[in-house]
Amino acid sequence: MNILVVDDSVTMRKIVVLALGNKVSVIEAENGKAALEITSREQVDLMILDINMPELNGLDFLKEFGKTPKAGKVPIIMLSTHTEKEIQDQAMSLGARAFLTKPFQKPELQALVTGLTGQSL
Numbered sequence: 001m002n003i004l005v006v007d008d009s010v011t012m013r014k015i016v017v018l019a020l021g022n023k024v025s026v027i028e029a030e031n032g033k034a035a036l037e038i039t040s041r042e043q044v045d046l047m048i049l050d051i052n053m054p055e056l057n058g059l060d061f062l063k064e065f066g067k068t069p070k071a072g073k074v075p076i077i078m079l080s081t082h083t084e085k086e087i088q089d090q091a092m093s094l095g096a097r098a099f100l101t102k103p104f105q106k107p108e109l110q111a112l113v114t115g116l117t118g119q120s121l
């Protein structure tokens with residue numbers, strides 16, 4: 001299973017990659033634009049997506065990804081510092097399946113990944 005981790009913070013990507021463990025393969029992207037390129041050419045089974053990023057932020061990524069043939073076929077977990085309900089609702093209405101706020105608890109992220117993919121970590 002391939003998981004795409006999209007975050008402009010190298011440190012945050014490292015934390016997420018460590019939380020995912022070594023039963024899955026992880027692809028990293030530093031912003032939504034890079035993530036769009038990767039999803040167009042790679043098999044991605046799940047995405048973990050930040051919101052605040054340069055080039056293309058997480059919400060704009062969701063809008064663009066929603067126009068592609070893979071829309072709706074790849075579960076997306078938002079992982080963001082945004083706690084506002086409007087932003088969370090917007091992400092969910094744009095196709096995200098779950099919203100986790102930073103700092104996150106490792107078991108919480110793992111449970112979401114397992115719940116959305118059926119694969120234990």
Ligand SMILES: [Mg+2]
Pocket residue numbers: 007008009050051052053
């Ligand atoms: Mg960020």
